[in-house]
Amino acid sequence: MSRLESHIRRCQAQCACIERAAELMSELPGPVLELGLGNGRTYSHIREHLPDREIYVFDRQIAAHPDCIPDDDHIFLGEITETLPWAVERFAGTIPLVHVDLGPEVIREIAAQIPSLLCPGGIAATQAEAETEGLVSLELPEGVAPGRYFLYRAD
Numbered sequence: 325m326s327r328l329e330s331h332i333r334r335c336q337a338q339c340a341c342i343e344r345a346a347e348l349m350s351e352l353p354g355p356v357l358e359l360g361l362g363n364g365r366t367y368s369h370i371r372e373h374l375p376d377r378e379i380y381v382f383d384r385q386i387a388a389h390p391d392c393i394p395d396d397d398h399i400f401l402g403e404i405t406e407t408l409p410w411a412v413e414r415f416a417g418t419i420p421l422v423h424v425d426l427g428p429e430v431i432r433e434i435a436a437q438i439p440s441l442l443c444p445g446g447i448a449a450t451q452a453e454a455e456t457e458g459l460v461s462l463e464l465p466e467g468v469a470p471g472r473y474f475l476y477r478a479d
């Protein structure tokens with residue numbers, strides 16, 4: 325598979341998993357967290373599928389498309405290892421969806437904090453494996469190869 329094809333499949337997997345996650349949590353109240361704003365592409369996709377949700381974003385820097393930068397009250401700026409504990413304190417057990425688009429090592433480092441953020445039945449969609457106590461792995465949407473993206477539900 326060419327690098328271009330691999331990139332396209334990763335983007336398709338991201339779209340499909342965000343859409344599945346949005347369906348799964350649609351009846352659960354509360355704001356959504358986007359860990360890794362980057363260019364804002366996945367933020368924009370979440371916003372399209374959950375237009376009425378408050379979305380808080382996290383990144384060490386803001387370098388997104390201007391259309392994809394929320395107001396200052398919805399930005400956690402800084403190293404995720406420092407900002408996430410504040411978020412856990414503020415949102416503990418109330419988040420219906422967290423999307424994590426960070427590197428695999430960072431995801432491994434923060435995985436144990438994800439269940440503390442989620443409400444019962446809340447969903448985590450992650451770019452790399454985030455196996456941890458309190459998260460149950462969910463089936464991926466059709467067409468998404470195992471290991472390309474990850475979906476979890478709070479236990």
Ligand SMILES: C[S@@+](CC[C@H](N)C(=O)[O-])C[C@H]1O[C@@H](n2cnc3c(N)ncnc32)[C@H](O)[C@@H]1O
Pocket residue numbers: 359360361362363364365366367382383384385402403404405425426427430
């Ligand atoms: C793959 S990009 C996110 C892409 C984005 N979701 C999009 O669709 O445009 C990862 C982002 O995570 C941020 N990031 C990576 N490690 C981080 C860390 N330890 N703390 C805070 N932000 C981090 C990077 O600055 C980068 O913007």
